[in-house]
Every structure is written in structure tokens, then in C-alpha cells.
Amino acid sequence: MPSPDIRVIIAADEVDPDAEAAAFxxxxxxxGAVAYFVGQVRAERGAVEALTLxxxxxxxxxxxxxIAADAASRWPLDGLLxxxxxxxxxxxxxxxxxxxxxxxxxxxxDAVDFxxxxxxxxxxxxxxxxxxxxxxxxxxxAEDHAGKARxxxxxxxx
Amino acid sequence: xxxxxxxxxxxxxxxxxxxERVKTRILFFGRLRDAAGGGERLARLARGLSIDxxxxxxxxxxxxxxxxxxxxxxxxxxxxxxxxxxxIIDAAREIAFLPPYSGG
Numbered sequence: 400m401p402s403p404d405i406r407v408i409i410a411a412d413e414v415d416p417d418a419e420a421a422a423f424x425x426x427x428x429x430x431g432a433v434a435y436f437v438g439q440v441r442a443e444r445g446a447v448e449a450l451t452l453x454x455x456x457x458x459x460x461x462x463x464x465x466i467a468a469d470a471a472s473r474w475p476l477d478g479l480l481x482x483x484x485x486x487x488x489x490x491x492x493x494x495x496x497x498x499x500x501x502x503x504x505x506x507x508x509d510a511v512d513f514x515x516x517x518x519x520x521x522x523x524x525x526x527x528x529x530x531x532x533x534x535x536x537x538x539x540x541a542e543d544h545a546g547k548a549r550x551x552x553x554x555x556x557x
Numbered sequence: 558x559x560x561x562x563x564x565x566x567x568x569x570x571x572x573x574x575x576x577e578r579v580k581t582r583i584l585f586f587g588r589l590r591d592a593a594g595g596g597e598r599l600a601r602l603a604r605g606l607s608i609d610x611x612x613x614x615x616x617x618x619x620x621x622x623x624x625x626x627x628x629x630x631x632x633x634x635x636x637x638x639x640x641x642x643x644x645i646i647d648a649a650r651e652i653a654f655l656p657p658y659s660g661g
Contacts, residue, residue, distance in 0.1 A: 438661055452660075453586060453587065453590075455584070455586060455634075455637075455653060455655070457637060458634060458637045458653070461637070483660065494661070495660070495661055515661055518660045518661040519659070519660060519661040520657075520658060520660075521658065521660075522658055522660035522661070523586075523655060523658050523660075524658055524659060524660035524661075525586050525587030525588075525656065525658065525659060526659040526660070527587075536587050536588040536591075536656075536659075537659045538656070538657045538659055539657055539658065539659055543661075
């Protein structure tokens with residue numbers, strides 16, 4: 400099997416998930432299944448004004464590439480694309496775009512799901528929320544950790 | 558005299574290396590940036606510092622910052638590689654303090 404086409408992009412500017420999805424699908428026209436995920440800034444009924452995402456130059460890119468390589472070692476993928484925004488984001492703006500292409504749907508779905516769970520707790524990014532009640536740094540929740548732990552038990556069970 | 562001089566110079570050079578302080582960028586991310594009052598500091602560090610001694614050196618009288626940096630949830634990267642708390646730092650160019658991540 401040829402090695403999958405893995406790409407990780409840290410984007411300082413706005414991302415267009417529709418254009419990325421279309422380009423990814425064209426690039427993997429021969430794959431039987433393509434799955435996507437788009438994470439957006441929650442508006443919280445107008446309470447959230449902006450999010451700022453901070454990265455560590457070089458270190459963040461490298462860490463996400465390691466997570467992507469881990470995903471590619473777990474599932475037979477043709478391609479995997481991760482685009483993560485940094486900088487200032489307004490409500491409803493896309494923060495993260497993940498796409499996976501594979502011969503069959505299960506691998507594509509699972510790889511995307513896995514990537515998003517791992518990005519939450521393992522990607523060196525720091526999120527600050529500006530809301531009507533002030534500024535606050537966001538840290539991973541118990542639910543985020545549970546999301547990641549799900550994959551450990553799944554692999555052990557397999 | 559000609560034979561002795563180079564050796565003496567070598568000894569001086571070695572001694573200078575041991576006393577030498579290394580210019581290191583200290584980086585703070587997320588909430589630690591606020592606690593430190595900025596994302597970056599330049600420090601001249603002695604060689605062979607433990608993480609604890611490093612924290613003492615860079616925080617001085619700021620005990621609140623020292624406590625924040627000692628929190629076990631904080632990861633430490635030396636020259637872009639994560640290291641355990643027991644690490645002895647020798648001639649690092651960059652040391653980063655990383656609070657829990659919140660991507661996605």
C-alpha cells in the first residue's frame with residue numbers, strides 16, 4: 400500500500416472549509432470514502448465575541464503531524480488533511496478542518512473522529528475566549544479527556 | 558615557553574566554559590503568559606540547572622508565577638522537545654512552559 404498523503408496546516412488566516420473539502424475530494428477521487436469534520440467557534444447565544452488561539456511555532460505543527468501519523472498507522476488511509484486556525488477568530492468562524500480519504504467508510508469516519516478527539520487534548524494550542532463576561536483561558540474538559548480515552552480502550556478491546 | 562603557552566590557554570578556555578552563562582529564551586503560553594506578564598523573557602542561565610533552580614532564577618520574588626510554573630499540569634519543552642521535571646538543563650536556547658492544551 401502506498402503511504403498516505405498526510406498534510407497538516409497551521410493557518411493564520413481564514414479557512415474556507417467548503418473549498419478545502421472540494422479540493423480534498425478531487426485529490427482523492429479514487430478513494431471509496433471521504434469524511435470531513437468542521438469545528439466552528441460556538442456563538443453561545445451571542446455571549447462569545449471572539450476566540451484567540453495561540454500556538455508554539457514549529458512545536459505545534461510537529462505535534463499535530465505526530466497525531467496524524469498515529470491516525471495513519473491505525474487505519475488504512477489514502478489521505479489525511481488537518482487545517483487548524485490560530486489567531487483571532489470571530490463567532491461561527493471555522494477553527495479546525497479535518498478530512499480523511501480511505502477505500503472504505505469506517506476508516507475515514509474513525510480517522511476523522513480520532514483526530515478531533517486528540518486535537519482537543521494533545522495539540523499544543525491555547526484558546527482564550529472573549530465573552531460578555533470577560534476574558535478566560537479555556538482548558539480541556541473532563542469530556543475532552545474522555546473523548547481521547549475512548550480510543551485507548553477501543554484499541555485494547557480490538 | 559613556546560610549548561607551555563598553548564596548554565595554559567586551553568585551561569583558561571575550559572574554565573571560561575564552566576562559568577559561562579547561556580543566553581536562553583524563556584517562553585510562556587496560555588494562562589502562563591498572563592501570569593508572567595508577557596510571552597517571552599531573555600535569561601542568562603548558568604549551565605547544569607535543575608528545573609526547580611531554573612524556576613527560582615526566572616521568577617525571583619514572584620512566588621505566584623513560581624507556583625504556576627511548578628503546577629504538575631504544566632509541560633516543559635527544552636529546545637522544542639518535551640522533557641521530564643527531573644531534567645538538568647545545559648545550554649538550552651529555548652525553554653517553554655506549556656499549560657494544558659485546548660485545541661480543536
